[in-house]
Amino acid sequence: MGFWSRLVGREERSVNALENPTVPLSAGAEEIFAFFGLLDQRGHLPPVTIDAALCVPAVLGAVTFMSRTMAALPLHTYAGTEKRDGDLAMLLNEAPNAEWSSFEWRRYMWQQIFTGGRGPCWIERIGTKPVAIWPMDPSLTTVARVRGRKIYRFEGREYPATDIIDVPFMLKVNQIDAYGPVNLGRKAIALAIAMNDFAATFFAGGGVPPLALEGPLPQGADAFKRAQADINRAIEMAKKAGTPFFGMPPGHTLKAIGIDPDKGQMTEARLFQIQEIARIWGLPPVFLQDLSRGTFANTEQQDLQLVKHLIGQWAKAFEDELNLKLFGQRRRSLKVKHNLDGLQRGDFKSRIEGLARAINTGQLMPDEARALEDRPPDPSGHGGKLYIQGATVPLGTAPSKIGHNGGPTLDDDGKDPADGGKSADD
Incomplete structure (x- = not known):
């Protein structure tokens, strides 16, 4: 028994169909959801692979x-505390091998981690010295424990x-496989x-929702198919001509079925999915371009x-693994250590x-300070010293020994009692 036939109520049934448990009276909920694209034909949500997930803009935005x-x-x-240059610094910060x-x-490695959960890389060595780092395809890599060693x-x-x-991304309980x-x-x-597919199907059909034909229907399966083809x-x-209406046989009407996207809060639901996907990676929603609740x-x-x-x-986590x-x-x-200063910079005035x-x-x-702003050292040579404001004094200094400008207090004769009675001019 076809879904469309059950949906419009046209099926060759016995007079006592209500008493016949083998004859369904209407389409099931799962078939209706499948018809709208919310479920596949097996009655489940669409299957999710990494490639399919990356077609969702929020997922693509989070991973990239x-x-x-x-x-x-x-x-x-x-x-x-001294930063070192050399071959290892070149491998990590410039080129891990002759091809990458x-x-x-690092982008390839993190892409694998933030999708499939793992992005292994092999360290090529000569003796004990690392000479290259090569990313491995995680789909072709297996992890096992042999005689206690991974x-x-x-x-x-x-x-x-x-x-x-x-x-x-997250180890499973066996400490080998990863989520x-x-x-x-x-x-x-x-x-x-599913919501993307439904929206695409809805708008690809000119915004016309699934319709049910009501009225006296032709007898016989072939006649009904011809009538259905005529209506389609x-x-x-009408859509191609841009006209607002088209003719219907006398006594027939088309009735929309399903949920109106506006009444079904489709926009709000899709916005919520952006926030839900952001939670998977722990991202603040603003970084997935969700500014619905964003302020300065x-x-x-x-x-x-x-x-x-x-x-x-x-x-x-990456630093500890490299070390x-x-x-x-x-x-x-x-x-090995990352420099996070660039990400923590504020606006120019605050910085x-x-x-x-x-x-x-x-x-x-x-x-x-100049180096933090990518500027050269002070050419006068005075930039390599620590400075402090003149009014700042060590704790415990007697107030009588300090003048208003941070210098020593002079006695009534203009001499410094702490310096053998010499005058300021001396």
Whole structure:
């Protein structure tokens, strides 16, 4: 029994159809949802793959934003507190191998992490020295534990965990497999896909919802199909001609079925899905272009939240993995660290005022402040010293010894009693 026939009520039934349990009286809810594109023909939400998920703008925005942001962070090598240049710094911050730039390598790795949950990379070494880093296809990589040791199998070879950079999105309980955000959030993403499909079907049909034909219907399946084809043809001709109406057989009407997108709060539902998808990656909604509740004040706060509670955490996970795999478990002062200062910059006025205050309170040298703004050192050579305002004195200094301008107080004869009675002119 066809869905359309049951929907319009035209089916060859016995007179006692109400008493016949084998004859359905109407289409089921799942078939109606499937007809509207909200369910597939198996009665489920649309299947979600990584490729299908990336067709949802909110998912694409989350993955591209996170991967590009993490890839753009400067990544430096330090020995203690001193920044070091050299081959390793070049591998991490410029080119990990002869084929990939540092940005493209890290962006590819983070894209795999923020979709499938894992983006392994192999460290090529000569002896113990890293000479290249190669990204691996996670769909062709398997992880196993052999004799208590974790190994990675890729393209017919086995690699020890000590040679693999691996930052999983979330480990499963077996400590080997990883959850991916697309899989974890598949129902929310599937609902967004279903609403996209419904909206596309609705507007592709000229905004005409599914219709049911009411009135005396032709007898016989073939006659009904011809009548249905005539009605469809009339609707298409009216749409192409731009006319507001088309003719109907006498005694017949077309009645819209289903939910009106406006009454079904389609716009609000799609907006909610953006917020729901943002939660999967922990992103503030403003970074998925959702400014429905954004103001100048809370948008700036969301910017701070991004660095403190999301980017900073993933940066720490990547730093620890690099430090472990590049330098070993018992490293001393060598370490790799991101520079998050660029993401934490405020507006120009606030930034300059903050730097000036740091210089005046002896926290930064002028040359250090200039370096933060990508400016050269002071050519006069005075920028390499710490300065403090003259009125600032050490705690415990007697007030009688301090003048109004921070200098020593002179006695009635104009002499400094703390300096053997010499006058200011001396």
